[in-house]
Amino acid sequence: MSLRICILLLVISPVFGILPAGAQKKADRNMAARIKADIYYLASDSLEGRRTGSEGERKAGDYIENRYKQLGISPYKEQYRSIFHFPFGRELAPNTQVRLGNVVLKPTEEVIVFPFSKSKKVKSEILPDILETGKIWMMPLYADKDEARDPHFEWEKAVFDKAVEAAKQGATGLLLYDNYGAKYPPEFNRKSEYETVDIPVAYITAAAYNKYIADDHYEEYITDGLPGLPVELNIGVRKVERSGTNIAAYIDNKAPYTVVLGAHYDHLGLGEDGNSLYSGNDKEVHNGADDNASGTAAVLQMAELINNKRKKLSHYNYLFINFSGEELGLLGSKAFVKDMGLDSSKVAYMINMDMVGRLNDSTHALTMGGIGTSPAWAQFMDRPDKRFKIVVDSSGIGPSDHTSFYNAGVPVLFFFTGLHSDYHKPTDDADKINYPGEVMVVRYMYDIVAKMDKEPKPGYTITKAPAVGKTRFKVTLGIMPDYTFNEGGVRVDGVTEGRPAIKAGIKTGDIIIQLGDNKVQGMQTYMEALGKFAAGDKTVVKVLREGKEISMPLEFANK
Incomplete structure (x- = not known):
């Protein structure tokens, strides 16, 4: 409003x-x-x-x-x-699976399939990081450890771009892996706005990478006589x-x-x-x-x-x-x-x-x-x-x-x-x-x-559209604002368990007056300030509590 x-x-x-x-x-x-x-x-x-x-x-x-x-x-x-x-949005078909050798990877825990993946079954014998035309490509998602830990890293765009490029260069599928232990790993985004690409696309989690790929573990799954690790992507994505x-x-x-x-x-x-x-x-x-x-x-x-x-x-x-x-x-x-x-x-x-x-x-x-x-x-x-x-x-x-x-x-x-x-x-x-x-x-x-x-x-x-209606937030503080309060700042009517506000020490009745470098004069400036942060950002929040100004360190988590 x-x-x-x-x-x-x-x-x-x-x-x-x-x-x-x-x-x-x-x-x-x-x-x-x-x-x-x-x-x-x-x-x-x-x-x-x-x-x-x-x-x-x-x-x-x-x-x-x-x-x-x-x-x-x-x-x-x-x-x-x-x-x-x-x-x-989209959902995975029940028969969707990713296989490395004779091992079927566990959904979510070991493998993530992307909603813009093509619905198709493809097989190849491959070696990690050896990118050959007409085969599934296996390659890292992240360029380095800093990228894997960066809360601002746009993994969905990165995966989509890599998939489009791989398809152009003749890959039949794309299997990305996490060899750094990402702090904010990919997930299946049912509401993804990306269009379907031309090849199946999946992602191996850090746990699965360390178990099956790292330190040449993948060689254990190569049967005698085969040129590489047998990989099968059997992907089904359907609109709901x-x-x-x-x-x-x-x-x-x-x-x-x-x-x-x-x-x-x-x-x-x-x-x-x-x-x-x-x-x-x-x-x-x-x-x-x-x-x-x-x-x-x-x-x-x-x-x-x-x-x-x-x-x-x-x-x-x-x-x-x-x-x-x-x-x-x-x-x-x-x-x-x-x-x-x-x-x-x-x-x-x-x-x-x-x-x-x-x-x-x-x-x-x-x-x-x-x-x-x-x-x-x-x-x-x-x-x-x-x-x-x-x-x-x-x-x-x-x-x-x-x-x-x-x-x-x-x-x-x-x-x-x-x-x-x-x-x-x-x-x-x-x-x-x-x-x-x-x-x-x-x-x-x-x-x-x-x-x-x-x-x-x-x-x-015709009325002016509220500025906050156009803001998309990557984070939430986890408070219930008092919309009737108009005496400067945002008064907290309640705090949500497990969210950044309560972890920082914000209490019901506190009046938020500053978020990072952003002064908070009311709900509009509060929303504008919130829109400048992303998951993983650390800042300081200032509140008035019983007339006294208090500063508290705060870290934003995923929304």
């Missing part, structure tokens, strides 16, 4: 009157109970983390669809579900496709424009896709109560509130969407925008709810993103109240599904109660949700919708 943050006190007065205090409290308790029931089911272990395309995602989709049916809200188009397909399912319900008021209210319902499963921050060795279910069973439950409550007032809220049609594939790159919302069968010019605006279940009872801090995407949103800053301390983010681009609609020319709003130490970990559980707080957020969003129903379609404004 954009990091040009200003703090406003903001609340909109209820549009349709205020219930008597007792009735309002009862209504809030009932809503909290419904939200709790939704989240406890969606974030239960039985759904196994709702990974996109999984059985858990299907069960969650069934539940959401049934909730819309119970509310009496019709499906969008002919059915609630729409399936989208997407490429998901997965699918996800969006759930959409629709209140058709025969209006010319439609309001979209959405949230993603997918999560991380067992962390199989590499987007977990959990540092443990055992696979655990990532239940995703806040991320984003909370937003899913909020959409269902918004659907109920709007459906109950549909005679009064009739200026727009209302489309409720629960996206999948958000955790893999906003895939569900991108697919929906592309194929929704509704011209984006007919969408009045979109409200996205992502992680709205952890409202802090002390600060009542609530991030409201997309405020700069329409002049219409400025009116909601004119009448401050005491329900929330709003952190205003002007950009329409952020790490959630509203971005897909903003990019299609739709004004957006994005609601978010903040990061926490359970983010993308198995500990994001239903018992940690602030249910009365989520009721407050839902009623606040409903007030906005009710107010906007009396107004013409809001205009669209």
Whole structure:
């Protein structure tokens, strides 16, 4: 999300009157109970983390669809579900193997096959470092020990370039080896963007090199009468496709424009896709109560509130969407925008709810993103109240599904109660949700919708893209920033076990003010500083702790 943050006190007065205090409290308790029931089911272990395309995602989709049916809200188009397909990198075929003599090398431990390798079976009798046309080449990956230990060494590019050149010179395959003991060795990068080369390519680890190749060990595997070591590369690399399912319900008021209210319902499963921050060795279910069973439950409550007032809220049609594939790159919302069968010019605006279940009872801090995407949103800053301390983010681009609609020319709003130490970990559980707080957020969003129903379609404004959205980080510090803090530096809301921050001695409550030579004045400068480092870099981090400046040595590990 954009990091040009200003703090406003903001609340909109209820549009349709205020219930008597007792009735309002009862209504809030009932809503909290419904939200709790939704989240406890969606974030239960039985759904196994709702990974996109999984059985858990299907069960969650069934539940959401049934909730819309119970509310009496019709499906969008002919059915609630729409399936989208997407490429998901590459994987090795089960029969892939590399053989030296009569020894089949163990995957990962002894040999790595690259995703841009050609799928093919080739054999040769070879000698290390003897490069002959029409044979497999065996050669070192690293030029020297310094290169093998260099954290900035781009091994994937180096392997690709060597493979392309070897193929040009007539090699039938390429078997690289590590004879120095690399500190950051290659690995199978499922998401590699390199195109398939013309020959099979693999890499022998340092352990395998020392065992089978070094000090002429390879001679033990040469059968009498053969000119060299028999090597066989039997490589199979295949593209992977997965699918996800969006759930959409629709209140058709025969209006010319439609309001979209959405949230993603997918999560991380067992962390199989590499987007977990959990540092443990055992696979655990990532239940995703806040991320984003909370937003899913909020959409269902918004659907109920709007459906109950549909005679009064009739200026727009209302489309409720629960996206999948958000955790893999906003895939569900991108697919929906592309194929929704509704011209984006007919969408009045979109409200996205992502992680709205952890409202802090002390600060009542609530991030409201997309405020700069329409002049219409400025009116909601004119009448401050005491329900929330709003952190205003002007950009329409952020790490959630509203971005897909903003990019299609739709004004957006994005609601978010903040990061926490359970983010993308198995500990994001239903018992940690602030249910009365989520009721407050839902009623606040409903007030906005009710107010906007009396107004013409809001205009669209292009906002400046946040600088951090373009930064690709090779490292992570392992902290949870406090996005509501704006007093200079970055305040730490939590630290992740096993990551550089906790190893350096950074604690919750510390304020990071400098990273290496880079002054940290806020989240944007922090992200810019982080983008300058790579795995293995050593630096000094400065923090304020209880008013005192402390310097600590820090080493960045692999992300």
